[in-house]
Amino acid sequence: MRQRITFVHEPQDGIDPKSIGIHTNTLTLPALKAAREDQLTLSLDELPQELRIALSQTKELHIRYVTAAPYDSIPPFNSRLAPGLHVYYTPKTEIGKEGQEFSDLLCGLIDTLFDLEDKSLCQTPEISFTSLPSKNSQQSSTGYEYYLPHSQLSASGSRPLQTYASRLCDSTTCHTRVSSALRSAYIDLDFSSTTGVSKLTTFWPSQTWDSVSVSKIDHTDRVELGVLSNEKPIREDDLNMSGFLTVLGESKAPAPTMFQFPSRHHTHASRFSTAFIEPTGLHPTLQVSLSSSQPPKGREGCRLNAHLNLPRSVFPDKYQFRDALYLADKNLSALHHVTLPVDLEAPEYTMALWGSSLLVELAPPAPSEGEWTAEIPLHLRYLLPTESGYSTTSLPAPEVFWACDAGEESKLAVNPFDRVNLGSYITHQDIKKFVAELFTNNALDIDQSATIPEKHNQGTVSPKERAMRSPPTKLAFQRLLAIKGIEEIVKDKHKRHQKLPIAVSSKKQERWPTKDSVAASSESPSLSKRKERLPIMATVAASLELFKLIEYGKNDYQARPQSQLP
Incomplete structure (x- = not known):
């Protein structure tokens, strides 16, 4: 068994490396405030x-x-x-x-x-x-x-x-x-x-650790400890870290280290909020409000996307996304992926699949700091009848992110802290036949509710109209920028806005160097507002080309290839 324990603290929360105790089978740390990964x-x-x-x-x-x-x-x-x-x-x-x-x-x-x-x-x-x-x-x-x-x-x-x-x-x-x-x-x-x-x-997120003792679970284990902090990187896409590394049984004293590596996820100052347009009815529209249409700094050709994980009770109709005029009216650009098959008529209680996923490209206005909105049409299924006439289901919030071309000069390497396989990946090809993978990292829970009428409409698009519409355009993405983090900042009678820093995705390395509720009712429609603060995701696309690996040392922090979902 190999153990790797990493503490990452703010620069002002550093500790004296002499206070790190190195014993035969145990490493000890004094009290410190830091995030931790084991x-x-x-x-x-x-x-x-x-x-x-x-x-x-x-x-x-x-x-x-x-x-x-x-x-x-x-x-x-x-x-x-x-x-x-x-x-x-x-x-x-x-x-x-x-x-x-x-x-x-x-x-x-x-x-x-x-x-x-x-x-x-x-x-x-x-x-x-x-x-x-x-x-x-x-x-x-x-x-x-x-x-x-x-x-x-x-x-x-x-x-x-x-x-x-x-x-x-x-x-x-x-x-x-x-x-x-x-x-x-x-x-x-x-x-x-x-x-x-x-x-x-x-x-574990950043917290105060009174004291820490790290020991071997088995005498044959290899135990590595790192106490690091973030420094200002030379390149915007990189992370620069410094601190001390210790290997139990090998190190006589903590070894100072500093290294820089490309990172898949970064933060951005943009914000977004979501709410259902009232009245919701049987065909609710999810409104995504964004604080800015500014793309990531220094990036060209970036595309803004939203990815949704939808439970059984909510589903998309892919044929609605084939009308260019309809999409333009909603500030949407194209539908890139939807889970198939999607039964448009089945009640929720007859479904066996966990749900469905949807990837849609948004159409932001000219870059500015002004707020704008996009609307994503959805549909509700019949829910199992109850004595009260109401029942609830969970609806994760969308993942909103910028997708940008990494370029030849930014080939994705191996990040020792990289966390991939975080969600659905969708592949697309452009006219040059370049392929990249899109990893969607996290979906959030938001409290929202809508009523479901007794009758289930059969959609808003006729079969003839569906047959006449062309398929959506396909795009290739090699790197993503994602909106992450969330914090409530504004309330009004229609919705609660939440702060969402955007995460920038970059290069790839491995190892070291609440809920939304939809209430079913046959009476008047209603919509409950967001009730709690929620975190949001970061996403990235990884290049399909293998790049030269970077080795940082002889310990477990060296770069190595990482397997991914095919």
Whole structure:
């Protein structure tokens, strides 16, 4: 087992390296204020049996759980995901062939880790998961995704995280380490058959640590500790970090270090807010209000996009996005992706899929600091009748981000802190046949509600009109800029605005150097306003070309290639 513990603090919160205690099997730190990331690298033999068997039958599996509590991020930990459970996996063979057995194991594994109260939420990947688009036509296996908002897990509070953490490993010492994750912001579990190992990553936002003691879980473990802070980078796309690195059993004293590397995620000053236009009715329109149409500084050809993860009760009609005049009226440019198939008529309670995803390009006005809005049309399904006439469902907020071409001079390298496989990726090709992948990182929860009339309309576009409309334009993106972070700043009678810094995506490296509620009713429509502060995501596209790796040293901080979803 390999352990990598990283503390990142503000420059004014630094500590004296002489206060770091180095003992035979333990490293100690004095009180400090910092964000923390722990990464455990485990072999299959070090995992519980059920998890080990499931992983051995898959090509890649990424399980991510994010708590509902909002938190502040600090570089290089700017990536975000929606509160709840995210699963992305690729079987060794196509579903329906030899991979069928793994399909049964996966939902059983999710239930074991999270103790789902409603077992029907995850039946098998063939039934409950949605497929991800392939990077190329030669790809032999398909990736699948699954998402459950925090409100649909076993209970509120820390119980899902507690269940998850307690079942990830077998040994007592591992349980002790993982149990500390109950106060963390997220836990990631990543496995790739290419390496044959799994990585368990836990992140805590900045807080005051009274004292820290890091020891080996097993005498054969390798333990590495870094205490770092951010410095002013030479290039805007890079992060510059300095501090001290220590390897337990090898270092006699903390070694000073300074390194600079390209980062996938950065922040930007833009803000956006969302609300449903009232009255919502059966066909609600999600209004996205942005504080500025200014693209990221120093970037040309950037495109503004919104990505939505929609639950079963809400769905898009792709045919509405094929009318250029209709899109222009909504300040939209094109629909780039929608999960298929989408049943336009089925009630919510007959659906087995977790939901659907939607990627739409926005059409901002000329660059300015003035606020503007875009409107995304959606549709509601019938919900299961209740005695009160009302029921609720969760709707993640959209991920809004700028997508920009990285250019030949900015080839994405390997970031030791990189966090990828954070959501759906969508591939597109332009007329030059360049391909890039678009990773959507996080979806947020926003409290909104709408009433559903008794009758379900059959859409606003006739089949004839649909057949006459041309498909949307496809684009290639090599790097993304994403809007992240959220903080409530303005309230009015229609909606609450929230501050959202934008995250800039750049180059790639690995290792070191609430809810929205839709109330169903047959009476008058209504819309509840946003009720809580929420974090938002960062996204990025990674280049498909392999670049020369950068090695920072002999320890675990050296750059190495990272497997990704196909």
